[in-house]
Amino acid sequence: MSEIFQLRQLLAERFPGVPAWSEVAAAKIPGCWPTGLPALDALLGGGLPKSRITELVSAGPSAGSALLLRALLRQAWKVRQLAGLIDGLDSFDPSAVGQPALSRLLWVRCQTAQEALKAADILLRDRNLGLVMLDLKMNPAAQLRKISGAAWYRLQRLAQQTSTAFLVVTPWPMAPSAETRLILQSRLTLEDVLKKEDSLWPHFKFEQARASAGEESADAAG
């Protein structure tokens, strides 16, 4: 890693007029992809940041991450955009979404976390999708521990070259390159099975653990 820093320093000294790639990326104002969930949009300052990685940590059982993915798919349909869902362990249930929203969904059914990362690499190179979601919530811990930090930085670089909002759902914080990290702290109960979806959102609790790379904060909404 120190070699990279030395190389950057050398390039900066040799070509002082040329801005570094990181400066160019930071200068871009990527905008937001509104989720349609008022509490979440307020916490994120307008929605999921485009051209950045947003990590949603859904640690506990039945925390509501599948419900949130479903809501985002419906939102993509409402704003007439195509959404991509990279399903880490082929666990998505399309019947709960409804055919209209499904017509704007590209569902990528993976069997392992490695497959899912490769699929994300391919999908982020495509500029046709407004939202890409990588769902690793169900993948075994052994698979997830094998994901190197470099893989996340590669995905970050790819995301920065598009205007796609990139959401990663994980069971524990694992994406060091995530611009924003949200922790889902809700706990759904059996009574919620019988409730309407709209009545559940007020009980959802999000905590923002990271506002930008290297800067920790702890805002909460819910």
Add this chain to the structure above:
Amino acid sequence: MPPGECLMPYAVIYIPEWAKAGQPAAAETLWQCAYCFSPRLEDTGPGVCTLDLKGLAVPEADWEKWAAKIIDMLAQVVGRAQIGVARTPHLAAQAARQAHPFLRVANVEEFLADLPVAQWGFGEDILEILESWGIRTVGAFLALGRDKIAERLGVEAVEMFDLAGQSRPLKLITPPETFAETMEFETHLESLESLLFVLRRFIEQLARRLEMVYRVAGEIHLRLGLASGAAYERLFVIPAPTRDVETLFRLLQTHLENVRTDAPICSLRLAAKPARAGTYQFGLFEVALRDPNQFHETLARLTALLGPNRVGTPRLADTHRPDSFTMELDGLANGAASAQEEEEDKTSHSLGLRRFRPPWLARVEVREARPVLLGSSSFSGPIAHALGPWRLSGQWWDAQNWEREEWDVQTSDGELFRLVRQNEQWSVEGVFD
């Protein structure tokens, strides 16, 4: 003379190399190029194509520019070409042979005065007689006069005399609508790199040919002839018709990276079906792809990574049976979601179910008709709360009939599962999240 009538109604395109070598397989390239300038064409012979220019109004000073355009176009796809323009097809053909690279016969007498008789098309015996008389140019031959020629040399020589002033009807052809390139390999190809190298040249050539006629590729048909006698064929429908070499090449490359043939490749044919460049007004309720070709390539790469039926848009089956759907690729790849699917989504399911595919087999203890204990590969322990049973059945009218009983349960550690009993076998179908 009516307005627009051309003084020089015939042009001949002459490809010297083709004329020497005989009719090449790529003659259609010449016809397709010529078709851009006149719809009335004749395949006159190897490397010779005659154009009927009646109705074409080209000012006197612009003939050279007009010809230069054709010559430049042909230089990119077939090589050096010569063009002759005259008032009869035969005169135009002679002019094309003498051209450097363009010759317009404005004064017929002057042109024929120096034209060798050997080039006029005489038979061997008449040529011998003319040579013995000391007649070496067409001008000198014509100076003999029609009657004297008829008297001394017969009907064939009269026909040759008339060619200088009389026209003839062209035997019209229509160029094929498919643009194809083929190649037989003496040394069979065994690696993808070699095949891609040839394919790239083919695509560049096809793109140039399509550009000549202001068209783009709507479909591409690939045929690989194998040494075993079999063939591998594939039709690529281009989502957004284009003649961009990089786009078309990537489309083929992405596909071929995942193709394995049983035998080496001994021949290659690549054909492009021309289409008009797309000018499509998107509807208010349609979702357009920014780059349909890139999206098509992305789908191909994902399918190559994960296999068929793993990538696409789910379409729910017309049944109440849970988890019944098919995967479709066409809807999204075609670039727009159908306006018919814009109806309001009124579904309001509650919790999201994450399915286990296949479901986990489970042992469930039932007391007083309710599940109380769950044993499965991921969880074993008491069930704290249970909702159900939800009974479902369908297709009772045929052999595919099904019946099941669902329970939504909460375990002692708070996880929410869906249990299913079917044919007296319990399974965990998914977890609520």
